[in-house]
Amino acid sequence: MRMSNLYLPTLKETPAEAEVASHQLMLRAGMMRTLTAGVYTYLPLGWRVIRKVEDIVRKAMDESGAQELLMPIIHTADLWKESGRWEEFGPLMIKFQDRKGRDYCLGPTHEEVVTALVRNEIRSYKDLPLNLYQIQTKVRDEIRPRFGVMRGREFIMKDAYSFDVDYEGLDKSYRIMYDAYMKAFTGCGLDVRAVEADTGAMGGSESHEFMVLADAGEDRIAFCNSCSYAANVEKALAGEKKIRQDEEPLPVEEVHTPGQKTIEEVSEFLMVDPAKTIKALALLADGEPLLVLIAGDDQLNEVKLANYLAAKEVTAIEDEDFEKYFQSSPGFIGPVGLEGVRILADLRVKDMVNAVTGANKIDYHLKNVNPGRDFTADEYLDLRIVKNGDLCPKCSGKLEIKSGIEVGHIFKLGTKYSESMGATYLDENGKEQFIVMGCYGIGISRLVAAAIEQNNDDKGIIWPKAIAPYQVIILALGNDEETIRVSEELYSELTARGVETLLDDRKERPGVKFNDADLIGIPLRITVGARSLQNNQIEARVRRSGEEIQVKLDDAIEGIIEILERIE
RNA sequence: CGGAGCGUGGCGCAGUUUGGUAGCGCACCUGUUUUGGGAACAGGGGGUCGAAGGUUCAAAUCCUUUCGCUCCGACCA
Numbered sequence: 001m002r003m004s005n006l007y008l009p010t011l012k013e014t015p016a017e018a019e020v021a022s023h024q025l026m027l028r029a030g031m032m033r034t035l036t037a038g039v040y041t042y043l044p045l046g047w048r049v050i051r052k053v054e055d056i057v058r059k060a061m062d063e064s065g066a067q068e069l070l071m072p073i074i075h076t077a078d079l080w081k082e083s084g085r086w087e088e089f090g091p092l093m094i095k096f097q098d099r100k101g102r103d104y105c106l107g108p109t110h111e112e113v114v115t116a117l118v119r120n121e122i123r124s125y126k127d128l129p130l131n132l133y134q135i136q137t138k139v140r141d142e143i144r145p146r147f148g149v150m151r152g153r154e155f156i157m158k159d160a161y162s163f164d165v166d167y168e169g170l171d172k173s174y175r176i177m178y179d180a181y182m183k184a185f186t187g188c189g190l191d192v193r194a195v196e197a198d199t200g201a202m203g204g205s206e207s208h209e210f211m212v213l214a215d216a217g218e219d220r221i222a223f224c225n226s227c228s229y230a231a232n233v234e235k236a237l238a239g240e241k242k243i244r245q246d247e248e249p250l251p252v253e254e255v256h257t258p259g260q261k262t263i264e265e266v267s268e269f270l271m272v273d274p275a276k277t278i279k280a281l282a283l284l285a286d287g288e289p290l291l292v293l294i295a296g297d298d299q300l301n302e303v304k305l306a307n308y309l310a311a312k313e314v315t316a317i318e319d320e321d322f323e324k325y326f327q328s329s330p331g332f333i334g335p336v337g338l339e340g341v342r343i344l345a346d347l348r349v350k351d352m353v354n355a356v357t358g359a360n361k362i363d364y365h366l367k368n369v370n371p372g373r374d375f376t377a378d379e380y381l382d383l384r385i386v387k388n389g390d391l392c393p394k395c396s397g398k399l400e401i402k403s404g405i406e407v408g409h410i411f412k413l414g415t416k417y418s419e420s421m422g423a424t425y426l427d428e429n430g431k432e433q434f435i436v437m438g439c440y441g442i443g444i445s446r447l448v449a450a451a452i453e454q455n456n457d458d459k460g461i462i463w464p465k466a467i468a469p470y471q472v473i474i475l476a477l478g479n480d481e482e483t484i485r486v487s488e489e490l491y492s493e494l495t496a497r498g499v500e501t502l503l504d505d506r507k508e509r510p511g512v513k514f515n516d517a518d519l520i521g522i523p524l525r526i527t528v529g530a531r532s533l534q535n536n537q538i539e540a541r542v543r544r545s546g547e548e549i550q551v552k553l554d555d556a557i558e559g560i561i562e563i564l565e566r567i568e
Numbered sequence: 569c570g571g572a573g574c575g576u577g578g579c580g581c582a583g584u585u586u587g588g589u590a591g592c593g594c595a596c597c598u599g600u601u602u603u604g605g606g607a608a609c610a611g612g613g614g615g616u617c618g619a620a621g622g623u624u625c626a627a628a629u630c631c632u633u634u635c636g637c638u639c640c641g642a643c644c645a
Contacts, residue, residue, distance in 0.1 A: 012594065012606065013580045017638060037637065092643070109645090143569080143643055150645095157645055209645095218644085302642085315642095409645060443645030475606055511605040518605090529604060539604095 001470070002491075003504045007044050010516050020216040023148030025461050029520045036143025038153035044343035045520060048469040049157060053188055053444050053451075054135050056466060060184035064176050066131035066160050071113045073137060073157050077103035079112040085421045088312075094141050106139035111417050114161045119423035122435060125165045128425060129173055133160035135444065141522070146541040147216065149445045150405065162438040165427065167414070170436045174206070174412055177440045179407050181210055184442065188453055189464020192407065192472065195221050196231035198303050199411055206412040210442075211404030214453035221404045222386050226397030231319050233401065234303040238382050239391025240347060247353045250368040252336070258363045261331025263296040266365055270356060271544060273297075277497045278349055278357040278369065282326060285311040290323040293335055293345035293377060296354070298384040305344070305383055327360055334358035335375035336366055345377035346384050353438060405450040406443070413437040455544075461521030465567050472564065473502040473522040475513045477529035486538065486553070487528040493557050499564065521565050526560060527553075542567055 008030040017034065018024040026032050029567050031046030042050060057067065077095070079085040086093075086105075093105040114132060115391060120126065124359070140158045145153050149292065162173035178194065185192035189396040190212055197209040209232055211221055222236040223229070258268045265539055267274040275297030284290070285306070292302055306314045317325060325341060334357035335343050349355075354368040371377065390399045415434040418424065423435045448467070455462040464472060476487035484505075491503040502522060504513045510529075517525050527539040540563050551559040 009578090009595095013577060015579065016574085016581090019639070034637095138645075140644075144639095144641085151643095155645065160645085189577080387629095406645065441645050446645055476602095479603085509603055509605090509607060511607085514605045516606085527604075531604060 001502050004506050006502070008520070009043070010519055018148060020147045020150070020453070021456050022216065022449040025423075025452050025456060025519075026148055026449065029461055035362075038151065040149060040152065040154075045462070045469050049463070049467055050444060051446050052467040052469070053447055054156075055188045056446065057184045057442055058135065060180045060187065061133050061158070061160065063183075063225050064131070066133045066162075066177075066180075068134060069132055070134050071107070071117070071135060073139065074158065074211050075105050075107045075113055077105060079116055079421075080105065083112050083113075083115075083417055083539070086110070092140050092142070094139050107136075108138055108140040109439075110134070110159055111413070111437075112421070113162065115417045115421045117421050118161075118163055118435065119418070119421060121159050122163065122423070122425050125433075125555055126425050127426055128435070129164045129169050129243075129431065131160055131162045131173060133440075134160060138251070138498060143375065147218075148449060150216070150449045151218070152445065154395075155443060157443040160440040160445055162421075162440070164436045164438075165425065165433065166436055170412055170414070170438050174410060174438050177410050177438065178405050181410065181440070185210060185212075186406065187466060188447065188451060189466045190407070190447070190454060191406070193223075193230055195236050196516065197406075198232065198235045198307070205414055209406045210408035212407050212411075212447075212450040212454055213402055213404050214450060217403040217405040217451050219403050219404045219406050220400040222390075223402060224392035224395060224397040225400055227392060227395040229392050229394045229397075229399075233385055234301065236386040236399065237386055237393035238347070238386050239393045239399075240247065249370045249373060250354055252369060252374055253367040255365055255367055256266035256363060257332075257365045258364075260365070262454065266356060267296060270365070270367070270369075272356055276352070276355055278334070278352065278355045280335060280358055282317040282322065282330065282333060283314055284317055285309045285314045289317065289341050290335070291335060291338060291341050291343045291347045292383060293357075294384050295346065295348045296356075298346065298348065298387070301383060301385040308344075308383075310379060328358065328362050332358040332360065332362050332364060334360055334366060334369070335377065336360070336369055338375070343375070343377045343379075344383065345371070345380050347380050347382055348384065349377070350380045388492060398430055405453065405495065407447045407450050408442040410440040410442075411438060413439055455521075459515070460519035460536075463521040465523045465564075468500075468521065468523050470500045470502045470522050471528060472499055472524045472560065473504060473517045474522075474526045474528060475504045475510070475517060477510045477513070477527060479507070480530055482533050483528050483530060486533060490526065490528065490538070490556060490560075494560065497557065497561065499561065524560070524564050544568070561567065 010030045011028045014024045015027050018027055028045055032040045032042050093108050097409040135158045139154050142153050145151050164170045164173055192210050192212055194208045194210055197207045199207045220233040222231055222233050257269055260266045263274050263277055263279055267277055274296035279294050279296050281292040302314055321520045350371055356365055356367055357369050359366045384401055388401045392399055418434040424432045427433050452461050474487050475489055476483055494501040523539045523543050530541055537550045540551050
């Protein structure tokens with residue numbers, strides 16, 4: 001492609017709307033433009049990268065035995081009502097009506113549609129296993145779209161659905177997808193880690209997320225420093241740490257703590273370590289009041305709690321509703337003497353000795369509270385968010401927390417959708433059975449953003465070769481005859497050899513060309529200009545390493561291809 | 569939805585406190601000279617100051633309402 005003809009509006013300045021590197025660079029490098037929050041147009045350069053990623057993913061899927069199809073974006077409401085997710089997904093879906101007043105939504109995901117398809121076609125165990133996938137635009141009215149294409153309201157996703165006769169088959173299908181995903185991500189030149197994950201709104205049993213480690217990531221992942229354990233902190237279990245307490249339990253003491261409500265305030269006021277305080281959280285689990293106790297220096301993991309309670313919604317009790325359930329006010333509640341409310345406590349609370357907690361009396365706390373002696377929790381379980389340095393649940397190592405971008409997620413769904421939507425087959429005995437399903441997603445557009453997060457410097461993007469929009473960019477510096485002749489020749493020969501090449505033939509000054517080439521991140525830059533043509537040479541420069549190589553003009557094409565082959 | 573901030577040519581911003589009829593840099597167009605890391609000079613085009621209503625002789629500026637965007641939380645590929 002000649003850059004004089006390419007629609008590539010690069011920006012010298014960073015648009016104010018963009019905060020993270022990938023968002024800024026996608027705008028600056030002329031890859032995309034904003035229509036409204038979380039909705040973007042891909043310009044030619046950006047779309048080329050998207051298509052590169054799609055092709056790599058498509059190849060990995062096809063090789064795994066999955067088959068590509070294309071499902072509609074418009075979904076009928078009755079399908080979603082069948083699965084029970086019309087209400088569950090609620091405002092996340094863009095809903096609308098047609099001229100007859102019938103309800104629809106734009107597909108945020110396709111379990112319903114694919115299950116409706118398959119239940120009509122699959123009759124026999126002989127038709128299974130089956131894996132169907134598509135690459136398509138998904139629409140989700142995210143509460144807070146952000147970071148450009150990282151969390152858009154409209155995004156490109158590869159979604160696959162597996163159908164098996166039993167759980168053993170699902171395990172196999174799941175493993176095949178797991179491997180295909182690693183292959184696809186590696187093929188894109190990304191450093192991706194698979195981590196254990198919560199199943200969330202998808203339902204089902206086992207689940208893994210594929211994370212690109214990057215500071216801009218919205219997810220926190222716990223890695224063990226000595227074994228292979230890795231999990232999203234939503235899911236990560238806390239290793240049980242027996243705290244040896246040498247202290248003798250002391251008698252409970254009521255202390256006046258006027259206006260001291262938060263753990264920080266109380267621990268500072270009483271001069272005790274926050275780890276020796278008990279945080280009491282007043283919550284409503286599907287309308288049921290609940291007191292949750294965790295150590296003052298821990299945070300409640302709401303996912304763990306909701307999963308344990310099998311609750312749809314866990315929320316904090318609003319200040320104005322507080323009196324309905326408790327005698328005191330927020331900031332002064334505690335488990336001692338509390339009646340009529342279920343108490344759940346984190347395992348760490350169980351071992352605490354002489355702790356501080358609310359006295360259930362405004363402006364008072366209790367010192368020297370001892371679990372078991374002064375109050376009884378209905379249950380002790382793992383409820384906290386793991387922290388840096390926590391024990392690994394699988395071995396004796398320690399956990400380290402890192403940020404990551406979720407580029408893929410795979411789920412063992414089981415029979416959640418086949419049961420609610422009646423997708424069955426006949427087994428060898430002629431008996432009707434529910435199809436066992438799995439679902440598997442890759443955020444194609446997010447993956448592009450993640451790749452940029454992982455590969456950039458102060459000059460711009462540094463594309464991994466596999467997903468670079470072009471492999472080589474030729475800069476023609478100056479408009480003397482020789483420069484033009486040589487760069488044109490190189491351009492047409494490289495193109496003929498199948499090397500995707502950009503020719504910067506614009507009437508721009510050298511500095512502009514150098515900077516644009518760096519900004520759009522083409523892996524290999526070739527500079528043609530009078531300076532080195534004098535010595536019958538052209539210059540090659542590797543974007544990532546900065547390495548500069550003089551290439552003899554006589555054998556330039558072979559030289560360029562050779563360099564290109566050893567670039568990652 | 570809760571908290572914070574911002575809307576002024578395509579992009580980045582000043583002007584708003586103290587009302588006086590819109591400005592700077594980049595980009596764009598024309599010409600000349602330039603040409604190895606975002607050129608110089610000269611000339612030029614483009615903005616109902618997010619929108620609506622109000623106060624005033626006069627509103628980008630003050631008041632009310634509203635829309636949009638960004639950031640922090642719950643959601644997720």
